Amino acid sequence: MTLGYVYNDSGASLAYLGPGLDVAVEEVQRTYHGVINFRHTYLIDRNILDCTALADSTEYMLSKWWYGPRLIANFTAFVGPQCLETREVNRLLSLWNVAFVTTISGDPILRDKTFSPTSLSTSSLTTISYAHLFQAILQRYNWRNIFAVFDIMSVISYQIYGSAILARLTRHAGFVMTQRKLDFRTKAQYLSALSDFKDVSRVCLFFGHAQRLRQFLVYASEEGMTNGEYVYLAMELNPSPLLGNLTWRYGDASDQPPTESVIGSVKIRKLEREFMRRTVEDFGLPIPKKPVNALLAANYAAVLIVAIVLNETLSRDSSFPFSNGREFARLFRDRGFHTDVADIYIDHVGERQPNLTVAQFDRDSGELTPRLLQLADLSRVLELSQLRWPSGNGAPPPNTPLCGYRNERSSCQGSATSWTQGFGVIGAFVSCLIGVRLVFLLKKRLFAKDRKASDFWLDATWLHSPPSGRCCFTSSLVRLCYY
Structure with missing residues (x-):
């Protein structure tokens, strides 16, 4: 699940970051075929044009999804960027015990596990x-x-x-x-x-x-x-x-700086082409000058590390309570992950450093x-x-x-x-x-x-x-x- 908006007024908009999530979900389906089956859903209101409007509508949009008719899955997680709505999303998902992986927000409340027991962050922007x-x-x-x-x-x-x-x-x-x-x-x-x-x-x-x-x-x-x-x-910031x-x-x-143009692998070049294509075709934006930036990489990596932990846990303990967001969040803490775009270290409270x-x-x-x-x-x-x-x-x-x-x-x-x-x-x-x-x-x-x-x-x-x-x-x- 991803909550957001698609108007291109902010770097947190899905117009810029959605391609990273979409490409990662497809990569998971190919890599873990027959083991993990992700269904990615966007919660979007096209009348919302900025961060403030999204923050004002967050409680309504999430509650409508949670209490309305929906598919009950073995595992549910919210993954994606936040702008001003971080605390409201965190409050509701903590109440519902749903895993929450933010890819941008560095709100200090996310480090307090009393108020943020289900939260993780793959953001490269940490206060x-x-x-x-x-x-x-x-x-x-x-x-x-x-x-x-x-x-x-x-x-x-x-x-x-x-x-x-x-x-x-x-x-x-x-x-x-x-x-x-x-x-x-x-x-x-x-x-x-x-x-x-x-x-x-x-x-x-x-x-x-x-x-x-x-x-x-x-x-x-x-x-x-x-x-x-x-x-x-x-x-x-980015x-x-x-x-x-x-x-x-x-x-x-x-x-x-001359090193900015250095791309070290064929895999990254393929991702760049796919990110550019999705940005233009799916969201109607011009071709980005720098398709693999820190925020886009954080969104792509977030989906992949969720899949990594799911696969590890299924192999080790198929009886694990995957619907328990608190327990699932603990599996990410104090460890490193390797992805195609970045090596990521998650600290002891679930925040990337x-x-x-x-x-x-x-x-x-x-x-x-x-x-x-x-x-x-x-x-x-x-x-x-x-x-x-x-x-x-x-x-x-x-x-x-x-x-x-x-x-x-x-x-x-x-x-x-x-x-x-x-x-x-x-x-x-x-x-x-x-x-x-x-x-x-x-x-x-x-x-x-x-x-x-x-x-x-x-x-x-x-x-x-x-x-x-x-x-x-x-x-x-x-x-x-x-x-």
Whole structure:
């Protein structure tokens, strides 16, 4: 079962992600013929055109299905993307003891098994992974005063994930957070946000559309705020036209990291062609530029891992209560799965944890060089190579300028300039780069470690270099760069 809508206003729409589910169901029918027989049903109201309308109608649509005439199967699961309706879907399916596999949502409630006993997530967008890595970076360079900007005109997901990340950072002692929510309709709003930022912090987290992020940095440059005294971090939820193109020069093919075009197997190429055909023929959309993206891969993989667990359990214990969503959900926890599009690690509460990499954009060579790697089990952040700071002494910037945020310290009065340490603009992105002198990139990788995750905070002292001579990370990163 899949609940959703088909209007193409959001990356969570089935218009974009439905092909992944459909192709996976057909793959299961071929692979497990005679053992597993999936019947995939969409719950769709074609009058619903956005996430808000779907959330408002979720209770009615699910209740109509549950209490109305329907085929009673040996096993039932809801698999697919969610937007704003995650909590309502989770509440009802938990009440009915039906397995729930979300392919997008990273709502923190899904980690609480008291409220979400039947839920699983194959989403590559998990707030705990991003929060761990954001905090690891902030702690490593002793940045404590943080200014966060939310672009409320972008897709709602940025507000959901950004708010969850800030909530975790706020609970950690030592961080001072300031937030602004703006629609960025006028230059005055950009300048107002920059002015507020300058008065309270030197580290800005930006959650919003790539084009508005670029414009934010353009105005920052005009205001003299890209002079090496300020840090800008951002994240891209998924490579998608709806989220913008996270590059500095739009339209230039060389803007993209060279490894993005690497597709490592014939199987993936076949899937790409099928995804493109379904997108055009079934949902009437133009041919996607990047058919195998992280969200599409998460939907395809979700169906496959459900089939994997079903087949394993049938072989081991045919008397297992498959209609019990709580018991079925437990079978996925703390283990890894291999699929055609990704290796997936599901942690001890049923949420996928991806590897996250921080890569440095080398302005001389134009190449992205991986610097830090956060393991999927959240146990460590490995230092793959040394970060290069463009300041004269090679040191990162301080949390507070020597003369204060407003040049207010008495020891600096009368001085024409305040002391700063020069460094480049930092960007925490998921798949593309911004070419502003020196940029850092957070790139999600569909690579998993079969280790148990633990819900604790990283400490900066845990960052260390891998043993000399190891190169396994490089080959793994390249191998999985296609999605």
